[in-house]
Amino acid sequence: MKAKNTISQMRRGILEFCIISLLADHEVYTAELIDRLKAANLLVTDGTLYPLLSRLQKSDILQYRWEESESGPPRKYYSLTDEGREVLAELDLSWQEINGSVEQIRRGNKSE
Amino acid sequence: MKAKNTISQMRRGILEFCIISLLADHEVYTAELIDRLKAANLLVTDGTLYPLLSRLQKSDILQYRWEESESGPPRKYYSLTDEGREVLAELDLSWQEINGSVEQIRRGNKSE
DNA sequence: GCATGCTACCTTGTAACGCAAGGTAGCATG
DNA sequence: CATGCTACCTTGCGTTACAAGGTAGCATGC
Incomplete structure (x- = not known):
């Protein structure tokens, strides 16, 4: 392949x-995030993830807070900052x- | 930004x-390729490009032939191999x- | 109350890649 | 025959994903 x-x-x-x-609507911690990505077929x-999250946090796109778990060590719950929301809007546009x-390139192939 | x-x-x-x-339907050489990518808003x-093309060629996805130019040094015209076409089909699928x-992730945000 | 195991955090080393910059050489032109 | 243009290619750098390994909190069983 x-x-x-x-x-x-x-x-x-x-x-x-x-x-x-x-992260746009839910705080999540790392393991949850991995599960959600997996559900969308994106294996990580x-x-x-840790370096990536930490990078995004240093860029003020993400923030986190500690929360104690009912069963285990405390977790870092990440969420978007206001700036992160702006970035998301830009990304949405760029993605489109x-x-x-x-689309254009693929269409080009077929017609020519 | x-x-x-x-x-x-x-x-x-x-x-x-x-x-x-x-490359699926047209042989092109590098400068042309750059122009076409630029036309689709992909700056390179x-x-x-050169290392990338050479990598793809080593993987038997691309092939090339030399063609003399009317005005300047000869050009390497690249095209897909049969294997390249198979790969393209896979990529098309994966892209979808x-x-x-x-889509799923973005939809998820909005509904929840 | 100690050992074991699980969960969650994080770091390190490696390899791949894009990109800017620089380099070589064919060919045309004055 | 010198200058410039075009086309090919390489080198060095910074960034990144990923595998592997490491630390430590907390729960559980003895």
Whole structure:
């Protein structure tokens, strides 16, 4: 399956977008986030996620608060900042544009 | 514009897919390819493209032939191999799946 | 109250990749 | 034959995903 590499690149590219989208309405902690991404067919490990979340937090897109768990160590619940919401809006737009680009290219093939 | 980085990541992810798509029906050489990508709002430099094309060629997805130019040095015209066409079909599918994932995530936000 | 296990956090090392910058060489033009 | 343009390609850098490994809180069983 030669396309594998390319496919994972495509997935990767939208990972950040999906994470920001998922955080838009719900606080979540890392394990939950992984589950939700998995549900949308986007596999990630926590080793990928922690640095990414921490990067987004340093950029003021995400914030977190500690919450104690009923069964285990405390969890970091992440949510979007106001700035994060603005970023999400930009990303939504860009995503549509990119979609348009791909559409255009794929259509081009067929007609010509 | 905090989203910039994320946006370029998204673009990057689909770059290979777009290139393969663009080559599906037309032989093109690098400068043409860049123009066509630019027309679809995907900016790339040739320093990005050459290694990428060469990688795809080594994976038997692309092939090339030399053609002399009427005005300047000879050009490498790239086209898809049969295997490249199979890969393109896979990529088409994956792209639709990924689109579905993103749709699902974005829809999820709004309803919940 | 100590050992074991689970959960959640985080870090480190590696490999891939895009991109900017720089380099080589064919070919045309004055 | 010198200058410039076009086309090819390489190098070095920074970023990133991912696998693997590490720390520590908390619960459970003895």
